[in-house]
Amino acid sequence: MDWIHGVFHKSPEIALFLSLAVGYYVGQINFGKFQLGGVGGSLLAAVVVSQVGVTIDSGVKAVMFAVFIYAVGYDSGPGFFNSLNRKTLREIAMALFLAITALITVIVCAKLFHLNKGIAAGLAGGALTQSAIIGTAGDAIARLGLPADQVKSLQSDVAIAYAVTYVFGSLGAIIVCVNILPKFMGQGLREASVEAEREMSGGTSTMGPGQVAALRELFGRAYRVDVADGRKVREIETGERDLIAIERITRGGKSVEPEPEVILRRDDVVIVVGHREQIVDVARLIGPEVSGSGETGLVMQTRQGVFTAKGLNHHTIGEIRDQVDRTLRHGVFIDAVTRVGQPVPVLPGTKLEHGDVITFYGTAKDTKRAVETAGYELPYSIKTDFIYMGVGLVLGLLIGLIVVNIAGIPLTLGSGGGCLLAGLVFGWMRGKHPMYGVMPPAASRLLQDFGLAAFVAVVGLNSGLQAVETVKQLGITIFLLGVLVTLLPLLLTMVFGRYVLKYNNAALLAGALSGSRSANPAFGGVLDKAESAVPTVPFAITYAIANVLLTLLGPLVVGLV
Structure with missing residues (x-):
């Protein structure tokens, strides 16, 4: 083992990339219908590798977390700010209720079982499957003014509790949203989706993500008069x-x-x-249909536009179509709508929000006119605007340095909160003005996946030796507390949504609930059972809000425990 230690000492980055490779391999192994995932796998792999003895410079951890949290905010910005209005109060209330009940549950558990700040924050991160809490909590711990060895110990505890509770955190959300909720509502998810579609469009069906109709909805034919x-x-x-x-x-x-x-x-x-x-x-x-020929051939195209039309925000597709002059809408068809990266049903009753990306179908002239009427064209580019991104990160890190003393208690967003806030604002501005700040979805996904996985791996490598001892002492206790923190907020929010917020449709409630927990695996299960994109509408709103609220639980837990 000495030679491995020697290799890691000379080139610690080998340990980092080894942890990522092994972690993502382990993370894709199926345990029934459950997968640990790349982040959880990387953390476990890093803890194992750390037993050889290796240390990664903390600057790597800081950079990885900064780009990760900025990219999260950037993607969530348009949906987050567009969701803050009176017409989405129900979704806002649901996401807020879950975040508050989760915070209270964690604090009560910490007080009753005498958990330290690190264990409590990690419990929140794993049980709520909000990996960003590891970073925001670790950053808050570093600003407590404690001795360096104590800071390192508490940050290690965050990662430990996260690893122990994450598995059931993901599985529990699936159980509640996919299995318990339909029985509680007395309505299957597929049945509920059909009912919602019927209410929105008189029975017109909609496709779920990744589904393609065997018979295309939009196409052309040639006829002889x-x-x-x-x-x-x-x-x-x-x-x-x-x-x-x-x-x-x-x-x-x-x-x-x-x-x-x-x-x-x-x-x-x-x-x-x-x-x-x-x-x-x-x-x-x-008259009779004829086959196309060179002289009658017509080239159609799709063109994407960001919806920013004044006076039309929160209007339905049907309402907007009725308000737009016939000469403007002639030959223009809506092929798809996405909101915060998620597909939205193209139905007459679907409300469009500023920042939605609409895919228009028609001739080049018609689609160009449609995009200009709707807002701005979304330019196709595979190059990230690093000027825009760099300025956003600088401003976020500067905001994180601001400390406000209230009653003698120093309060700060830290680098994590600062970069998240900057990402939200810059992402929102990009949605309003798409000619600036291009960050292709693939690039944003890479920053999020690599940034978070590398950050978590560094935490595991630097704290793995201590992690093993802590798990031996508190492992089963932390796991059982994780089950409680996973299930109780979800069940309470489900009841709150049904009886207080008056969700009467199981598919809509399931989408809103999974979004309020930012639980992507649970939402995937909901879509699979619903066989429809209908749950996406409430999910997109609650998910954008929950991504911010749950991420901020890290410093709140550290400050209140």
């Missing part, structure tokens, strides 16, 4: 409730602009684009 001879373009389109659009007319080998008042002539070849339900029956209005 026969029965429509002498009719105007406008008459054909309005007769089908503007759910179809005549995009090209070919007459005698020459193209004719399909203006609303243009009169169709026999043997004209027209290309019609629109919704499947209407377009399959267009032949009876125009």
Whole structure:
């Protein structure tokens, strides 16, 4: 073992990347339907590797956590700020209720069982599967003014308690949201989703994430004019409730602009684009369908725009369509909507929020007009704007240095809270002005995954030797307390949502509850059972708020225990 210790001493980064590789391999192993995950696996792997003896510079930990927490805030910013309004008070109340009950539960457990600040914070992080608490709590501990060895010991305890309680923290959320909640509501998740879709759109179905319809909703077909001879373009389109659009007319080998008042002539070849339900029956209005050819071919495209239109925030798709002039909406179809990276059902009753990304389908001219009307085009780029990101991180770290004394108690956000706040603001500004601050989703995901996993691995490597001793002393106690902290806030919030907030639909309540715990595995289980994207609507709101509230539990637990 001495030679391994020698290698790690000369190149400690080898231990770091070894922990990540082994941790992510272990994390993807299935235990029934449960996976430990890359972060939890990296922490356990780092603790094992640390037994050889290795130390990583604390500066690495600080940098990794800063980029991780900034990226979390950046992604959550648009959804977080857009959620703070009177129309989403129910979702705000639910996320806030869960965070408060979780905080109270942790503090009561800490007082009754005499847990130190580190164990209590780690209990919160693992039982609530909020990995960022490890960083915010560790940062708060470092600012207590304690001796260096005591700070290191408490930070080690955070990681230990997190590792012991994380497994059931993830599994418990799945059990409550997927199994207990439908029985409590007396309504299956799939049945509830169908009911919600029916209320929003009169029965129109919606696709879940990753699902693709065998029969596309939007497409085009070519027809030879026969029965429509002498009719105007406008008459054909309005007769089908503007759910179809005549995009090209070919007459005698020459193209004719399909203006609303243009009169169709026999043997004209027209290309019609629109919704499947209407377009399959267009032949009876125009004439026989013909195969496409080079002279009638029409290129369609999708274009993404960020929804920022003034006066239309929180309006439904149906309401917006009715308010927009027909000449502006002609030939424009909504193919998809995402909110905070999550798909939102494209239904007439779906409310659009500023910051939503809308994918428009149509010709280049039509989609360009639609994007300009809706807000701003989302430019396609694979390059991260490091100027924007660098300024955000600098401001966040500067905010973290601010200390305010209240009644002799020094209060500070720390580097974690500062970078989270900066990420929220910069992400929100990016949503409003997408021409600045590009950070592709893949880049943001890398910063979050690598930043958090590396941070946790450094914690495990630097504190692993002490961790083993602490687990021997308190392991079963911490685990059982973790079960309590996992289940009690979820169950109380479920009852609060049903009887106080008046959630009457199981799918909507399950989405809101999993979002309030920022429990992605539980939300994945909800979507799987619901077979619909309907739970995404409340999830997107509560998830954005919970990501902030639960992350801030770290310094709150440290300060109150």
